[in-house]
Amino acid sequence: MKEGKSSVVEQPARKRLLSSRQQQAAVSILRTTDYLRRFCSRVFDRHGVTSQQYNVLRILRGAGPAGLPTLDIAERMIEQTPGITRLVDRLEAKKLVRRERPSDDRRQVLCYVTKAGLDLLSELDTPVRNKANEALRMLSDSELAELIRLLDRVRSGP
Amino acid sequence: MKEGKSSVVEQPARKRLLSSRQQQAAVSILRTTDYLRRFCSRVFDRHGVTSQQYNVLRILRGAGPAGLPTLDIAERMIEQTPGITRLVDRLEAKKLVRRERPSDDRRQVLCYVTKAGLDLLSELDTPVRNKANEALRMLSDSELAELIRLLDRVRSGP
DNA sequence: CCAATATAGTTGACAGATCAACTGTTGACT
DNA sequence: AGTCAACAGTTGATCTGTCAACTATATTGG
Numbered sequence: 001m002k003e004g005k006s007s008v009v010e011q012p013a014r015k016r017l018l019s020s021r022q023q024q025a026a027v028s029i030l031r032t033t034d035y036l037r038r039f040c041s042r043v044f045d046r047h048g049v050t051s052q053q054y055n056v057l058r059i060l061r062g063a064g065p066a067g068l069p070t071l072d073i074a075e076r077m078i079e080q081t082p083g084i085t086r087l088v089d090r091l092e093a094k095k096l097v098r099r100e101r102p103s104d105d106r107r108q109v110l111c112y113v114t115k116a117g118l119d120l121l122s123e124l125d126t127p128v129r130n131k132a133n134e135a136l137r138m139l140s141d142s143e144l145a146e147l148i149r150l151l152d153r154v155r156s157g158p
Numbered sequence: 159m160k161e162g163k164s165s166v167v168e169q170p171a172r173k174r175l176l177s178s179r180q181q182q183a184a185v186s187i188l189r190t191t192d193y194l195r196r197f198c199s200r201v202f203d204r205h206g207v208t209s210q211q212y213n214v215l216r217i218l219r220g221a222g223p224a225g226l227p228t229l230d231i232a233e234r235m236i237e238q239t240p241g242i243t244r245l246v247d248r249l250e251a252k253k254l255v256r257r258e259r260p261s262d263d264r265r266q267v268l269c270y271v272t273k274a275g276l277d278l279l280s281e282l283d284t285p286v287r288n289k290a291n292e293a294l295r296m297l298s299d300s301e302l303a304e305l306i307r308l309l310d311r312v313r314s315g316p
Numbered sequence: 317c318c319a320a321t322a323t324a325g326t327t328g329a330c331a332g333a334t335c336a337a338c339t340g341t342t343g344a345c346t
Numbered sequence: 347a348g349t350c351a352a353c354a355g356t357t358g359a360t361c362t363g364t365c366a367a368c369t370a371t372a373t374t375g376g
Contacts, residue, residue: 020287021302022294026194028309030236033191035313036184038238050362070325078188080196083363085326090362107324107371129178136180138315143308144179150297150305151186155193157296208332229354241333243356248332265341265354 029151039135043127047120052079053091054128057121060097060113067100067110096120187309197293201285205278210237211249212286215279218255218271225258225268254278 018024037051044051059076060068074084081087088111091097096117100110113121139147176182195209202209217234218226232242239245246269249255254275258268271279297305 019283020291021299021306022290023287025294025297025302025306025309026290027236028306029187029190029194032187032309032312034237035315036187052362071323078185079192081363082365086362089326105324105372109325125177129181132180132184133178135315136183136312138311139183139308141179143311144183146304147308147312148179148183148186150301150308151183151190153296153301154190154294154305157293210332227354239333240335244332247356263342263354267355 036132036135040128040131043124043131047124048094049096049120049124052077052081052087053096054121054124055079056087056091057096057113057117060111061118061121065112067112069108069110070099073111091117194290194293198286198289201282201289205282206252207254207278207282210235210239210245211254212279212282213237214245214249215254215271215275218269219276219279223270225270227266227268228257231269249275 018027040051044054049057055077056073059073070084070088073088074081077084088097088099092099094116095114098112098114100112102108102110136144176185198209202212207215213235214231217231228242228246231246232239235242246255246257250257252274253272256270256272258270260266260268294302
């Protein structure tokens with residue numbers, strides 16, 4: 001056995017080395033994201049999609065039957081990605097998304113969720129919500145509200 | 159110009175669609191991580207390392223001259239990765255890290271930061287701290303403390 | 317109307333991540 | 347001593363992400 005090897009979640013000793021409180025906070029945010037991802041990854045894996053693909057599907061569901069141009073999807077994503085074309089390519093290959101070039105502006109490509117995509121989403125809705133609830137069960141409702149407030153404030157920065 | 163297209167940072171309309179407060183919080187955390195990454199990416203790019211490579215270097219600096227076995231690095235990383243071997247491969251190729259198989263346990267591979275690695279780290283220390291300070295400048299000191307407390311609590315979950 | 321510029325998205329080349337199967341090493345138990 | 351399981355890490359196959367250069371369409375100014 002190694003000497004006092006701390007768990008994955010906490011490294012109190014290392015925290016000392018972070019020179020500013022802002023850096024501590026940044027690391028906390030990054031670690032928590034990783035924690036959330038590990039929590040949800042099993043759900044996505046089981047259904048054969050990545051979290052980014054799931055995100056695209058949700059955006060397209062939110063956009064409704066009018067569809068959404070490719071780059072508008074990219075803009076709304078949680079994680080900004082320049083690889084939106086191929087992300088949608090993969091979803092199209094799985095028949096979860098359909099694309100169409102409208103005649104009024106032939107530069108655009110409108111994307112729509114298919115029936116299969118909507119079905120997949122509704123299969124995922126409950127497990128995803130459950131995982132989020134589980135992952136954040138340590139916080140009370142008012143703590144969640146406070147956390148959301150603080151994070152939204154952070155991003156309102158630039 | 160498109161009708162009322164909202165900015166990248168905020169989509170208040172979509173928030174309504176998230177069915178639980180836990181999901182709202184999860185999305186806030188994920189979005190904030192993406193925000194932080196974009197903030198720092200220029201600094202890392204400029205010095206030819208990825209944020210994960212930087213993380214490895216910092217861990218090795220923290221480990222001191224005793225070095226650290228490969229998988230112990232993986233355990234301490236902010237973002238857990240199964241690709242630690244090749245991550246260290248790349249750092250070794252850049253001469254920022256050195257590896258050695260000790261004779262007392264020839265299964266292990268001990269990793270050390272080189273002088274070049276330490277030099278790179280000290281070049282990065284200030285810009286990284288500045289970026290973190292800038293990214294989180296919207297929060298007061300006590301808000302930062304509260305944010306850290308909440309996030310640590312989240313991760314103490316499982 | 318035509319060139320110049322801007323917009324929307326695609327493509328190729330390459331770096332990085334992921335998963336499972338594998339090698340070499342050590343410790344434990346007959 | 348000999349087998350077996352556990353450990354530490356590597357490797358190959360495959361997928362995904364990223365950046366820059368490119369195509370096609372639309373808009374704008376002369």
